[in-house]
Amino acid sequence: MRSKLVAGNWKMHGSRAAIQNLLASLKAELPAEPGTDVAVFPPSLYVADALVALSGSPVAVGAQNVCDQAAQGAFTGEVSAEMLADVGCRYAIVGHSERRALYGESSAVVAVKVQRCLNAGVVPILCVGETDEEREAGRTLDVVAEQLDAVMQTVAVGELSSLVVAYEPVWAIGTGKTASPEQAQDVHAFIRQRIAGYSEKLAAGVRILYGGSVKAANAAELFSQADIDGGLVGGASLDAQEFSAICRAAE
Numbered sequence: 001m002r003s004k005l006v007a008g009n010w011k012m013h014g015s016r017a018a019i020q021n022l023l024a025s026l027k028a029e030l031p032a033e034p035g036t037d038v039a040v041f042p043p044s045l046y047v048a049d050a051l052v053a054l055s056g057s058p059v060a061v062g063a064q065n066v067c068d069q070a071a072q073g074a075f076t077g078e079v080s081a082e083m084l085a086d087v088g089c090r091y092a093i094v095g096h097s098e099r100r101a102l103y104g105e106s107s108a109v110v111a112v113k114v115q116r117c118l119n120a121g122v123v124p125i126l127c128v129g130e131t132d133e134e135r136e137a138g139r140t141l142d143v144v145a146e147q148l149d150a151v152m153q154t155v156a157v158g159e160l161s162s163l164v165v166a167y168e169p170v171w172a173i174g175t176g177k178t179a180s181p182e183q184a185q186d187v188h189a190f191i192r193q194r195i196a197g198y199s200e201k202l203a204a205g206v207r208i209l210y211g212g213s214v215k216a217a218n219a220a221e222l223f224s225q226a227d228i229d230g231g232l233v234g235g236a237s238l239d240a241q242e243f244s245a246i247c248r249a250a251e
């Protein structure tokens, strides 16, 4: 049985004061023992604040990105997976569509980032998903397969047991246009089946999150699908009440 995971990607939002408020509200809203795994992903500058505020709480902290190059070195502006592990980050989001589109991250680079996370003991949340144009052209499964295969062909299957995949259709991100539960389930089932081509054991255990305009009102129906193991939540994760309601929907 796969345990569900609800992850809040705060993207580049907030200020030190706003994030302190959000962290305090989250601690107040979430039960002491939520029936699901919960993690938040603040902008990297505020990760340390979040770790302090959430210490002793069941809410894990993760990073939104990780360096592909090395554990240490002359890589201005970057943060390594080893550094994330050092301060206590459990997860890192890898290959978010915003990074693929705006910062030119190729599937090959994303695969290296997954490997870096695993080497450092950080759980990678690998994001995959098609654009509106690609869906309209009937290429959804090809695009997702390419993004997934790049990782499966780079990292040894035996190292991937902690991997989390997030299916985030680009057309559903920040648009208020959620994939229907059936649309999402179809792609999630495809992802699991594709992974099964490499390892059936890995496919059975891998958690596949849905992301793209998840809110309290649609979370329960999405999370009830057979291959949807939780959510990667953007905008709605900036509101502690809404995010807590989404976490409850996953229980």
Ligand code: 13P
Binding pocket: 009, 096, 168, 172, 173, 174, 175, 176, 211, 212, 213, 214, 232, 233, 234, 235, 236
């Ligand atoms: P929204 O929930 O704001 O659509 O963002 C989804 C996302 O990109 C999470 O990583």
